[in-house]
Amino acid sequence: MFTNLKPYLNVLQVLTAKYEAIAANPPYMGQKNMNGILKTYANKHYPRSKGDLFAVFMDVCYGLLKKLGRYGMINPQSWMFLSSYEELREDLLAHQILESMLHLGPRTFDELGGEVVQNTSFIIQKRFVKEAKGTYYRLVSYRSTEEKRQAFSHTSDIFSEKYQQDFSYITGSPISYWVTKNVQNIFLKNKSLGEIETIKQGMATSDNGRFLKEWHEVDYNKIGLGLNDREVAKRSKKKWFPYNKGGGYKKWYGNQQTVVNWENDGFEIREYTSRLPQGSDVRLKSKEYYFKESVTWSSISTNSFAVRYSPKGFIFDVGGSSLFPGEKYISFYVSLLCSNLANFFLGTLNPTLNFQIKDVKALPIIIDDNKAINSHSLENIRISKLDWDSRETSWEFSRSPLLNGCDNFEGSFFQWVSQLQKSFFQLHQNEVELNQIFINIYGLQDELQPDVALEDITILQDELDYNALSQLQQPYSKQLLPIKGDVVIQQFISYAIGCFMGRFRLDKSGLQVAHPNPTLEELEAYTYTSPVTSESYRIEIDEDGIVPLMGSKGNFADDAYNRLRQFLVAVWGENTLTQNINFMQDCLNQDLEEYLVKRFWSYHVRTYNKKPIYWLFSSKKGAFQALVYMHRMSRFAAEKLRDKYLLKHIQFMEQEIARMEGNMTSLSKSDQKRLDQLRKDLQECNDYDLLLKDIATKQIEFD
DSSP states (O other), X not given: OHHHHHHHHHHHHHHHOOEEEEEEOOOOOBGGGSXXXXXXXXXXXXXXXXXXXXXXXXXXHHHHEEEEEEEEEEEEGGGGTOGGGHHHHHHHHHHOEEEEEEEEEEOSSTTSOSSSOEEEEEEEESOOOTTOEEEEEEOTTOOSHHHHHHHHHTTTTEEEEEEGGGXXXXXXXXXXXXXXXXXXXXXXXXXXXXXXXXXXXXXXXXXXXXXXXXXXXXXXXXXXXXXXXXXXXXXXXXXXXXXXXXXXXXXXXXXXXXXXXXXXXXXXXXXHHHTXXXXXXXXXXXXXXXXXXXXXXXXXXXXXXXXXXXXXXXXXXXTSOEEEOOGGGHHHHHHHHXXXXXXXXHHHHOOSSXXXXXXXXXXBOOOOOOHHHHHHHHHHHHHHHHHHHTSTTSTTOOSOTTOSSOSSHHHHHHHHHHHXXXXXXXXXXXXXXXXXXXXXXXXXXXXXXXXXXGGGOOSSTTTBOHHHHTTOOSOGGGSOOOBOHHHHHXXXXXXXXXXXXXXXXXXXXXXXXXXXXXXXXXXXXXXXXXXXXXXXXXXXXXXXXXXXXXXXXXXXXXXXXXXXXXHHHHHHOSTTHHXXXXXXXXXXXXXXXXXXXXXXXXXHHHHTTTOOSEEEEEOTTSSSEXXXXXXXXXXXXXXXXXXXXXXXXXXXXXXXXXXXXXXXXXXXXXXXXXXXXXXXXXXXXXXXXXXHHHHHHXXXXXX
């Protein structure tokens, strides 16, 4: 038996011995990646540190130390701040001494770029004294291993003689060693946001692909907007309702793209989640707060913390946690949580890009009735809402902002830019002033400056040239806002195509046809009188929701390029057509026809988050291509496309080839080249016809 056990005795001795010093670089493994045996073992024996294997090793190393022994370790910084490690921190602060730390942050290793892996290296002693102090090196802002080494060598950013017990003064006991006494006192002396107001986490659908959609995907007539409560929503007989799901970095207003299936008070989703572990009550949280006015934010961000005002009518997600203050203070909280103070305090509690609801609840609150807070907040929300609604991806989009009555496209463009400039810099000024107001309220003049980088103003996020923006110098009012002209032209072209399809109209504001089976009245041609020329034009809505995207390679009167020229004439008149096309081409840095044929589709797909409303039917290399409006598609769409467009295009090419072959002796080199291309295109279109014919025959029903 001894012979059999002998190989394991050395291992047993190592695992049971006590050590005066341990150095470790433990493995990192979250619970999601643990197998069942390891997860069960960690949960049972290391409940405080079970979230990740590196944290388990902190407990293990402490257990292997002799009294007064020390262990040194490098691991991710998450244990210093995340609420899931709060018990681990509290035990450490109550029974151990955190003697020193190199807080390395991102880019600890040059091989690992980005912000995801953020490290800390530290030494802990197995003893405790009440007045324990530690020394901390803050190296998080340096961009490379060498920069961090140099800063450490020159004792830069050192925080020495920091009392360990001070960490417990802030909710959650984060290891925020850089925080001043003044900031600690703010947390100690003031109530937290969670003590004053209601903050809730929303639903987890458990099947987002089934229950959540981008609003433009669904029948617009089935969306319930602006409804006050669950009972009103139920009586509305609508199926889809606005849904706060977080989203990208956006302040004040916006990120309203998603809808949730809550038909009949969520019957389908409640039925589905009731059959899952934990049931619907756990997954569909906070139902009593659905549809209420709120302040919402994204739980995970690629930038700073930012909140948005959310009007009545929204349900909310776990990723779009929400604050429900009284009506009197909603603008106050929007301003405070959009200020640099909120980011400063959250950076104290948890300096990551994961904004946990527990951290937001812990923010210290000092209510102040300064009237400028309310007025600036309301103006910032108004400016941001106008910006959000200026794009067709908003359900409250009215019409292109370039339809502003100027004599030509260029004049309309620069008048619009002038208006934007005023709004942008007013928003910037308001944010700076609000920061200063809150700095004064909280007494943080020594810790914070009110400055706001122009890049942190979150309107015009699609249109701004951020490289040029960062080069602007004060006073800003004397400089032009750097707008990307190509983006603005692309937006206008998309609006025009929407008018061809019937989604928008020149004579009416807002969304028009965004549902199946539109009436004859909805598709009827209308007369538009241009405010620029005072002339009237007949505007045709495409009868079948199909617009060829062929340019001069085709022979269709309703080709997108031909329709766009007619659209420009209707808006600005015949006399400025050439001038307007030249301006558009200069902005695009491309021929207008070429842009439509080769680039519009990719722009459209990006704009609609890879869920386009105009579907591209295209042969292999684009010898034939046409846009089909999704909301007007039926089981006969492929048949119409084939009969009215593809077969006619094939016939057109056959006639062209026959004509050119009849004059072979007189063809120039360019003519011969075109003939060769026509033959290739004809073969490609014939191949595509076989495919489209098969689809047309099946008459696939479209939901």
